[in-house]
Amino acid sequence: MQVQPMAAEKLSQAAPQADAAIAIDDVTLRFVTPDGHMMTAIRDFTMTVARGEFACVVGPTGCGKSTTLNLVTGLLRPTTGNVRVMGNPVTDISRDIGFVFQADALFPWRSVIDNVAAGPLYRGTPKAQAYDRARDWIARVGLGRFEKHYPHQLSGGMRKRVALAQTFINQPKILLMDEPFSALDMQTRTAMQDELLGLWSEQKSSVVFVTHDLEEAVALADKVYVLTAGPGTVKSVYRIDLPRPRVMADIRYDPNFVEIAKVIWNDLREEVQLGQSRTLQTGH
Numbered sequence: 176m177q178v179q180p181m182a183a184e185k186l187s188q189a190a191p192q193a194d195a196a197i198a199i200d201d202v203t204l205r206f207v208t209p210d211g212h213m214m215t216a217i218r219d220f221t222m223t224v225a226r227g228e229f230a231c232v233v234g235p236t237g238c239g240k241s242t243t244l245n246l247v248t249g250l251l252r253p254t255t256g257n258v259r260v261m262g263n264p265v266t267d268i269s270r271d272i273g274f275v276f277q278a279d280a281l282f283p284w285r286s287v288i289d290n291v292a293a294g295p296l297y298r299g300t301p302k303a304q305a306y307d308r309a310r311d312w313i314a315r316v317g318l319g320r321f322e323k324h325y326p327h328q329l330s331g332g333m334r335k336r337v338a339l340a341q342t343f344i345n346q347p348k349i350l351l352m353d354e355p356f357s358a359l360d361m362q363t364r365t366a367m368q369d370e371l372l373g374l375w376s377e378q379k380s381s382v383v384f385v386t387h388d389l390e391e392a393v394a395l396a397d398k399v400y401v402l403t404a405g406p407g408t409v410k411s412v413y414r415i416d417l418p419r420p421r422v423m424a425d426i427r428y429d430p431n432f433v434e435i436a437k438v439i440w441n442d443l444r445e446e447v448q449l450g451q452s453r454t455l456q457t458g459h
């Protein structure tokens with residue numbers, strides 16, 4: 176087991192690899208606030224996610240984690256710097272990208288199978304084939320008996336399984352996840368983390384997973400990015416060398432896991448405290 180800030184602890188100074196799945200190169204993003212001031216959301220931000228890599232991003236509230244994901248989707252454009260996905264500059268919302276966010280993105284008026292088949296149908300897959308694939312994915316996430324149910328008839332964990340099936344059926348090369356499991360109880364959350372790792376290891380997507388939960392980050396990731404209090408930049412990057420496959424219910428008791436989490440928390444704590452003191456001073 177090795178825990179170490181990666182060679183480029185100051186990754187913001189290092190050029191991302193050309194063939195990376197995601198390459199955010201020295202990006203600064205400024206917004207005009209509602210009262211007309213400029214505010215910097217992220218600054219001098221450099222991040223590289225290799226193909227097939229699972230990267231987690233942790234940082235204090237408001238430090239720019241969601242903004243980072245929005246740069247990858249193309250919903251936001253950098254003020255300065257470059258963002259490349261699969262080697263190409265981001266110009267539009269890419270079909271290669273799948274999302275799972277905290278809120279459900281399910282259509283409430285559609286049954287489970289109609290929700291899961293929606294992506295392939297939208298992409299032009301013939302109906303019979305789209306529904307066959309949807310059935311297969313619903314079975315994979317353990318909801319075979321619930322194809323005809325509507326989202327309001329499912330628990331939060333079941334809806335999240337539908338969301339994973341809905342996302343993975345499109346075989347995204349890149350998966351962006353913004354606190355996807357934070358609303359779930361601990362047990363369901365653990366099950367969903369296992370589910371996610373299983374699906375990811377089959378499909379080998381490149382993942383960026385944003386979370387407030389450092390233990391979740393360490394348990395899931397190949398690499399953990401720690402961001403500074405806003406305006407966010409990369410404070411340090413840790414490679415997590417815990418062996419795979421990982422079993423979420425067990426990994427938290429692994430002494431190596433505990434040690435890694437402690438080291439990263441020492442780093443993150445300063446930023447969280449800084450973020451909190453700013454919130455107290457400014458009220459937001």
Ligand SMILES: Nc1ncnc2c1ncn2[C@@H]1O[C@H](COP(=O)(O)OP(=O)(O)OP(=O)(O)O)[C@@H](O)[C@H]1O
Binds near residue numbers: 206207208234239241
């Ligand atoms: N469209 C926007 N216009 C102006 N400011 C914005 C906009 N979107 C985000 N911001 C600001 O950018 C900063 C970063 O926001 P972001 O949502 O990325 O943070 P975060 O780290 O994801 O926060 P949290 O952990 O609370 O979800 C915040 O100060 C936020 O108020």
